[in-house]
Amino acid sequence: MSKITVAFARNAGYGAGLRPALEKVFAPQLAAYGDLHDRSVMLKPNLLTYRGEGSVISVHPRFIVETAAMFLDHGAAKVAILENPAVQSAPAVLRSMGIAEDLKKMGVEMANFADYRPCFTPAEARFRSVEIAQEYRTFDVTADLAKAKTHAMMTLTLCVKNLFGFISGQNRLGWHLAAGQEFSRFADLLLDLYLTIRPQFNFLDAITGMEGNGPGSGTPVELGFVAGSADALALDAEVAPLLGVPELLILRRARERGILPETERAGEVPAAHAIKLPDPPGIVSSWGLPLPPLLRKGMKRFLISRPELDPERCIGCGLCAKMCPPQSLKIVNGKARFTLSRCIRCYCCQEHCPQGAIRPVKPLSMKMAEHLDAVLHRLLRRR
Numbered sequence: 001m002s003k004i005t006v007a008f009a010r011n012a013g014y015g016a017g018l019r020p021a022l023e024k025v026f027a028p029q030l031a032a033y034g035d036l037h038d039r040s041v042m043l044k045p046n047l048l049t050y051r052g053e054g055s056v057i058s059v060h061p062r063f064i065v066e067t068a069a070m071f072l073d074h075g076a077a078k079v080a081i082l083e084n085p086a087v088q089s090a091p092a093v094l095r096s097m098g099i100a101e102d103l104k105k106m107g108v109e110m111a112n113f114a115d116y117r118p119c120f121t122p123a124e125a126r127f128r129s130v131e132i133a134q135e136y137r138t139f140d141v142t143a144d145l146a147k148a149k150t151h152a153m154m155t156l157t158l159c160v161k162n163l164f165g166f167i168s169g170q171n172r173l174g175w176h177l178a179a180g181q182e183f184s185r186f187a188d189l190l191l192d193l194y195l196t197i198r199p200q201f202n203f204l205d206a207i208t209g210m211e212g213n214g215p216g217s218g219t220p221v222e223l224g225f226v227a228g229s230a231d232a233l234a235l236d237a238e239v240a241p242l243l244g245v246p247e248l249l250i251l252r253r254a255r256e257r258g259i260l261p262e263t264e265r266a267g268e269v270p271a272a273h274a275i276k277l278p279d280p281p282g283i284v285s286s287w288g289l290p291l292p293p294l295l296r297k298g299m300k301r302f303l304i305s306r307p308e309l310d311p312e313r314c315i316g317c318g319l320c321a322k323m324c325p326p327q328s329l330k331i332v333n334g335k336a337r338f339t340l341s342r343c344i345r346c347y348c349c350q351e352h353c354p355q356g357a358i359r360p361v362k363p364l365s366m367k368m369a370e371h372l373d374a375v376l377h378r379l380l381r382r383r
């Protein structure tokens, strides 16, 4: 099986160096795809929200504009940007970024996903059918534009995780609820989206990424590179180790399912830069303990980070309560209050809190179990 190329370009920045860097990671993808002339292209950027200059929650505005311009300059007949951010519409986020006018002048269309329908997944998928936005089927090309960020549930969000945006906002909550604390199941869903949609072009904005309390409330981290590949999973497989996460759950599941592609790096590969990660989601998931389902369910509460509120930061806006799939959050006396017994540890509240007032915190039992895990590993290594 031939290896899939993942191309890198360093020292990009969001100024004059951006376009040449994008061209470098675009070239191998174009070679794999072929002629773009007369083709219609749909860009699907991560547009979670925009909180002003220096915001690292979404793909950088210039990254979006330059990618759209690049496709047009390479002959695409039409470029459109589609996404379904949780709170605002896609055009509203692009307006708040200050790029809607530029895009309009370039003839780029902007819209929210709206045509959600169930569709059958390929034979290798674990879920037989998924309800996803169908607009990508009306375009010749789908391009995935992801941001390098930490993610409380999946550790990192790169190109494969960005495909979760194809699921409607309402269904996203349902999937979080269904996956609950079974993070492997959630990873399987993401992999099924990847197998179903298969974007032909994939770009990662890792110029300024996010570390710490991601994906909504982390801090910027200068990484200084862009990456591109004709395969979203290949890109994730090459980038995750560079960011200090060789055992990303999505990659582990892909390997277990036999769908992890062979990859090779090309171009200006950046030095590894281990970013500050959120608390890991839970050691039961990563251990894969063969426990009976009931016991697993009971134990998980003690072995998975719980969401915790910083009351100083909370302004009582209620967005977290609106986003909470099992409705285990409400606003009491102007502050968010958790009912942790109902919480499924999906971290949707943390993702959407505009104040960064929620972060995952390890319970004492989890810290003790991790300590025990480390001791056991040390002992086993000595044998």
Ligand code: SF4
Pocket: 309, 313, 314, 315, 316, 317, 318, 319, 320, 321, 331, 335, 336, 352, 353, 354, 355, 356, 357, 358
């Ligand atoms: S925790 Fe965040 S999202 Fe929830 S009410 Fe407070 S400020 Fe709003």
Ligand code: SF4
Pocket: 307, 323, 324, 325, 326, 327, 328, 329, 338, 342, 343, 344, 345, 346, 347, 348, 349, 350
């Ligand atoms: S409280 Fe937060 S982490 Fe818990 S279920 Fe609700 S949204 Fe998910």
